[in-house]
Amino acid sequence: MTSLLTNYRIWAYLLFFAVLLALPLTGDDFWLNRVAKYLCFGMLGAAIALTWGYAGVLNLGQGLFFGLGAYAMAMPLKLASYTSLQQGSDQPVPDFMLWNAQPGASTDLCCITPGSWLWIPFQSQWFGVAMAIIAPVIVATLLGRLIFGQRISGVFVSIITLALVLLARLLLVDAQPLTNGFNGLTDLGYFNLFGTELDPYAVTTYYVITIALIVVLVLARLLVATRAGTVLQATRDSQTRALYLGYDVPAYQTFFFAVSAAISGLAGMLYVVVAEFASPSFLDLTFSVSMVVWAAVGGRGSILGACIGAILINVLEARASETEALVEAWKAIVGLVFVLVVIWLPQGLGGFAHDMMRRLTGRWRPEALKQEVRQ
Amino acid sequence: MSVYALETEALGVSFGRFRAVDGVSLKVAKGELRVLLGANGAGKTTLMDLISGRTRSTSGRVLLNGRDVTNLREYRIARAGIGRKFQIPSIFTGLTVRQNIEVAQSHHPGVFSNLRIGRSAADRARVEEVIDLVGLSDQMKTEAGTLSHGQIQWLELGMLMIQSPDVILLDEPTAGMTQAETGKTAAIINRLKGNQTMLVVEHDMAFVRDIAEKITVLHLGRVLAEGTVAEIESDAAVRAAYLGSQEISAC
Ligand SMILES: Nc1ncnc2c1ncn2[C@@H]1O[C@H](COP(=O)(O)OP(=O)(O)O)[C@@H](O)[C@H]1O
Numbered sequence: 056m057t058s059l060l061t062n063y064r065i066w067a068y069l070l071f072f073a074v075l076l077a078l079p080l081t082g083d084d085f086w087l088n089r090v091a092k093y094l095c096f097g098m099l100g101a102a103i104a105l106t107w108g109y110a111g112v113l114n115l116g117q118g119l120f121f122g123l124g125a126y127a128m129a130m131p132l133k134l135a136s137y138t139s140l141q142q143g144s145d146q147p148v149p150d151f152m153l154w155n156a157q158p159g160a161s162t163d164l165c166c167i168t169p170g171s172w173l174w175i176p177f178q179s180q181w182f183g184v185a186m187a188i189i190a191p192v193i194v195a196t197l198l199g200r201l202i203f204g205q206r207i208s209g210v211f212v213s214i215i216t217l218a219l220v221l222l223a224r225l226l227l228v229d230a231q232p233l234t235n236g237f238n239g240l241t242d243l244g245y246f247n248l249f250g251t252e253l254d255p256y257a258v259t260t261y262y263v264i265t266i267a268l269i270v271v272l273v274l275a276r277l278l279v280a281t282r283a284g285t286v287l288q289a290t291r292d293s294q295t296r297a298l299y300l301g302y303d304v305p306a307y308q309t310f311f312f313a314v315s316a317a318i319s320g321l322a323g324m325l326y327v328v329v330a331e332f333a334s335p336s337f338l339d340l341t342f343s344v345s346m347v348v349w350a351a352v353g354g355r356g357s358i359l360g361a362c363i364g365a366i367l368i369n370v371l372e373a374r375a376s377e378t379e380a381l382v383e384a385w386k387a388i389v390g391l392v393f394v395l396v397v398i399w400l401p402q403g404l405g406g407f408a409h410d411m412m413r414r415l416t417g418r419w420r421p422e423a424l425k426q427e428v429r430q
Numbered sequence: 431m432s433v434y435a436l437e438t439e440a441l442g443v444s445f446g447r448f449r450a451v452d453g454v455s456l457k458v459a460k461g462e463l464r465v466l467l468g469a470n471g472a473g474k475t476t477l478m479d480l481i482s483g484r485t486r487s488t489s490g491r492v493l494l495n496g497r498d499v500t501n502l503r504e505y506r507i508a509r510a511g512i513g514r515k516f517q518i519p520s521i522f523t524g525l526t527v528r529q530n531i532e533v534a535q536s537h538h539p540g541v542f543s544n545l546r547i548g549r550s551a552a553d554r555a556r557v558e559e560v561i562d563l564v565g566l567s568d569q570m571k572t573e574a575g576t577l578s579h580g581q582i583q584w585l586e587l588g589m590l591m592i593q594s595p596d597v598i599l600l601d602e603p604t605a606g607m608t609q610a611e612t613g614k615t616a617a618i619i620n621r622l623k624g625n626q627t628m629l630v631v632e633h634d635m636a637f638v639r640d641i642a643e644k645i646t647v648l649h650l651g652r653v654l655a656e657g658t659v660a661e662i663e664s665d666a667a668v669r670a671a672y673l674g675s676q677e678i679s680a681c
């Protein structure tokens with residue numbers, strides 16, 4: 056094993072973590088809140104890299120898992136909000152349920168609208184936290200078993216996931232009495248972390264999210280470094296050969312698909328804490344496609360690269376929106392960058408950095424050159 | 431236990447009324463390297479298909495270390511210990527040479543038992559030994575997708591060897607190789623000789639002279655002759671079968 060300290064990848068991670076941890080020194084709460092949101096998007100980039108880069112499974116419906124995590128968190132925060140607590144009943148009741156309630160109906164959470172009892176366990180914030188991870192994992196596991204068990208692969212997986220997120224969005228909007236439909240869940244309270252209220256603009260909240268991101272990145276990186284991670288990459292290159300070697304290929308694909316879903320659920324959950332809303336727009340196709348673009352630009356073959364890609368694009372977008380002339384042009388710029396990257400840097404910025412480092416450390420030698428040297 | 435690693439007894443198959451392999455009996459000793467020679471269409475590939483279970487035989491038996499494996503499913507024969515190099519290269523292009531060998535060294539099929547980093551010292555030593563045997567030590571960290579044609583063949587050979595099969599079947603291992611690559615392949619096979627039972631189909635006579643101990647000549651699905659290189663090259667029946675050609679290499 057090469058010494059850990061000479062491995063530039065470790066340094067890249069450490070440098071990135073140091074930058075994130077030092078950011079509050081700028082003292083700009085407004086930007087800190089924005090960056091915290093983008094760190095959640097960074098988790099999404101890493102989640103996409105895990106399935107797309109390492110398993111060759113392009114999920115065009117990642118927003119489904121993000122959305123599940125977001126709503127699972129938004130529900131307890133909605134119940135914790137001032138408006139829900141002021142409805143004159145023993146239990147908190149979301150305001151939109153009252154607007155929807157039949158005249159004379161009981162104003163209890165159990166029966167104010169059909170299905171409103173589903174909200175009862177969400178009075179516990181930790182139940183919301185658990186569901187934000189568990190629900191995406193369950194959906195991903197069932198879906199994975201179905202898709203990968205049937206040996207479905209490539210573009211068909213993308214089409215199925217895409218269809219699924221659109222279907223889920225439809226159901227979400229349709230279940231208006233339960234979910235507030237198009238308007239989503241707004242007017243949320245704060246998450247109470249062991250007595251500390253997580254104010255979206257507080258440095259504490261920023262650190263909670265930064266630490267979550269660091270844990271996600273380290274775990275994901277360790278996961279792909281396991282033997283199972285190597286087998287997963289083998290299934291990406293040749294499913295048949297991996298099967299022939301005796302590996303339970305669908306199990307590998309499903310497992311990493313579920314891990315990717317868990318990360319996305321966590322991202323959605325934390326996003327709600329800082330953004331203070333959850334909406335069906337999380338399940339829009341454009342959002343899921345955006346995640347893929349972030350990962351592609353950052354480098355789908357690199358968990359850190361895809362994560363930084365997501366953060367960078369969003370920071371630049373926010374900067375651009377401050378300049379009048381760039382607001383309209385921004386979408387075109389991102390589109391152009393995407394096309395250029397796909398053409399010239401198919402492994403994204405992460406892959407580019409990787410090649411540069413190998414060149415600098417002298418480990419990078421094209422085979423063709425080597426052959427010439429030998430002859 | 432049988433002294434023979436691989437035996438076929440009057441093995442045969444008919445495609446319709448055509449007998450592609452017609453009662454072939456071979457006895458390959460443990461650690462022996464046997465070369466199969468024969469003109470195009472002689473039935474060499476088909477014979478390997480019968481042994482590896484890709485094609486079901488219609489007569490005869492296949493014995494592996496004395497155990498009957500005739501017409502078992504392909505993967506079961508592979509697991510029983512007959513390894514065959516894939517015709518179409520099927521390495522994992524995105525993995526390094528080392529990772530390819532490691533993935534082929536599978537002990538556990540499931541995902542959870544593989545959720546750990548690193549492998550045992552014995553496993554690592556074996557991986558390095560195999561990479562060294564197939565001459566890819568300098569390419570250990572090279573992505574397999576960037577290897578040359580010859581290197582890919584050697585990597586596949588390594589992936590086969592790490593699974594420690596009792597018998598390895600190689601169908602034209604030097605096809606498409608340069609002369610230098612062919613020489614290196616011969617060196618690899620010579621290094622395995624004595625420890626690894628192998629059945630090799632080969633056309634290139636220079637290569638055959640380099641590696642062969644004992645040769646079996648197939649003709650029209652039957653064994654025409656068996657013997658050392660010198661015996662085969664001077665065999666009248668073999669010469670006649672090749673329509674008066676002066677050199678066997680004409681086949
Ligand atoms: N599946 C098959 N169906 C019909 N004929 C076959 C089949 N496989 C092989 N053959 C025929 O069997 C003969 C032997 O083929 P093969 O074993 O490939 O020869 P070799 O490898 O010695 O050149 C050929 O005439 C070939 O056309």
Ligand SMILES: [Mg+2]
Nearest residue numbers: 474475476601
């Ligand atoms: Mg053939």
